[in-house]
Amino acid sequence: MSGQDRPEGISPTATESAPGLWRIDLQRQDISIPGREIIQTRVEFTPDSPPFKHFHPGEEIICVLQGSLEYTLEGQPPRVCNAGDALTVPYGVHHQAKNVGAGVAVELATYVVEKGKPLLTRVD
Template sequence: MINRRLLLRTSGAAAAGALGTAALSVPAGATESGGHTDPTSGVTRTLLQEHPSPAKGWKAVQTLVQIPRHKESGRHSHPGIEVGYIIRGDVLMEFDDRPPLRLRTGDPFFIPTGAIHNARNVGRVTTMMLSTYTVDETKPLVTTY
């Protein structure tokens, strides 16, 4: 049976391969790489719902993204738009092609198709973001850089 509240790690492979297949759980503990703590360790994306879009070849995906204190999502993009809302916390949304955007509890945000961005938790609690994507169904939800 498929767990509809699928826990995904912020990675293109997990997001692409695990949606609609089986539950995937990733430990939230920090990993060591070259003597430095991974800045993305503990970041999770929980699949809330996924539906075909009225537009052929597209789908709608909704997730709950959680970013622990002092952590970040890592630079990534999506094959479609992301419309989001900060449920709790403070985020510095960094972009490759524009100035960063400071987001706080209650703020909405919009990320254009293909925009490379990084959500950095700059607050004192685990950030929770509700993210809804309209994406190309043939591509991974997340591509990391």
């Protein structure tokens, strides 16, 4: 998908990482915990973005900035978070998110992860 095909409301600096899922990397820094780094990303979901199950090599701290997102964490019932809500996904927990609103939904994802490992691993 080219920049001209980007859905309305998606930032021009976003990179599509899955159909309807756009990521904007904001910062990546070493932290005071040896072997860990912090990665902060703005994630934008279109209403038709399909959820995919995945996990991270560390914690993910989420704040929904816009819209409504439904999060399903392994072993827990689905939870809808609206703009202003926060959620933490523990290390290694399989999870997925989907937009349950009418417009673009946006989250700020802050990862405290093991340095040198893939940030995201899909689970089939």
